[in-house]
Structures are given as structure tokens and as C-alpha cells.
Amino acid sequence: MTDYSTFEKLDLRVGTILNAKNFPKANKSAYQLEIDFGSIGILRSSAQITNRYSLKELVGKQIIAVINIGIRKIAGFESQCLVLGATDNEEVILLTPETKIPNGKQVL
Numbered sequence: 001m002t003d004y005s006t007f008e009k010l011d012l013r014v015g016t017i018l019n020a021k022n023f024p025k026a027n028k029s030a031y032q033l034e035i036d037f038g039s040i041g042i043l044r045s046s047a048q049i050t051n052r053y054s055l056k057e058l059v060g061k062q063i064i065a066v067i068n069i070g071i072r073k074i075a076g077f078e079s080q081c082l083v084l085g086a087t088d089n090e091e092v093i094l095l096t097p098e099t100k101i102p103n104g105k106q107v108l
Contacts, residue, residue, distance in 0.1 A: 011068040011082070012107035013037050014097055020058040025075035031055065032077060035065065038104025043067060043080040052091040063106055064095040 015035040025029040029050040038040050045065065049058075066082040073079075085092040 009068075010066050012064055013040065013067050014101055014103060014105045014107065015043070015063055015065055015081075016055075016103050017058050017061050017063060018042065020055045022055070023075070023077065025077070027075070029075075031058070033058070033083065035063065035081065035083070036103050037065075037067060037081075038102055040067065040104045043057060045081045045083050046072075046074045046077055046079040047083045047085075049083075049085065049092045049094065052093060060102075062097050062100060063096070064097070 015037040017033050018036050019034040020031050023032045023046060025076075026046060028048050030046050030048045031050060033045045033047055034042055035045060044086070064084045066084065069082045071078050071080055084095040086095065
């Protein structure tokens with residue numbers, strides 16, 4: 001269990017994937033993503049979502065991510081945010097807004 005004040009420290013935001021490419025150096029199959037968070041800027045993330053999503057279908061997709069989690073180096077790549085998803089068997093299904101909303105909007 002965690003208390004509510006700990007949860008409040010997470011900064012969850014809506015962003016749009018601008019670019020997605022294969023990440024062959026990663027230990028597990030993954031993509032490198034560039035995500036537009038509006039006035040916050042463009043952040044990069046490594047995401048293990050290759051089982052469900054093609055590179056083509058990711059570009060333009062809105063997602064939810066934690067943007068204040070710090071930088072994590074993965075095979076020389078700086079992952080600056082954590083894209084959120086839920087697992088269904090071996091696939092990660094991205095959390096997305098129901099309708100398009102401005103990039104950078106905070107998830108409450």
C-alpha cells in the first residue's frame with residue numbers, strides 16, 4: 001500500500017507519439033519513442049510494446065505517461081518518461097485518452 005501523498009507526486013500527462021523506431025540494442029524487444037507533451041516539450045521513452053503495435057500505427061497516437069520519473073539509461077538510450085499500459089497475456093496495451101485532448105494536459 002501507498003498513501004495518497006505519494007501518488008500525488010507522480011506527474012501523469014497526455015502526449016502524442018511523434019516518432020517510433022526499432023530499438024535493436026535493447027535486451028527485450030522494444031521501440032524508441034519521441035512524444036510531444038505540448039509546452040513541457042518532447043520526451044523520449046523506451047517501450048516494450050512490439051507484440052501489439054507496429055511502428056506505423058504508433059505515430060500520432062495519444063498516450064498517458066509519467067514524466068517526472070527521472071532518466072533511465074537503456075542500452076545507451078536515455079528514456080525520459082514512462083509510457084503507461086496494462087498487460088493482457090504477453091501484450092502491453094497502451095493507456096490512451098478516450099478522445100483527443102491537448103498534449104501536456106495533466107491526468108488527475
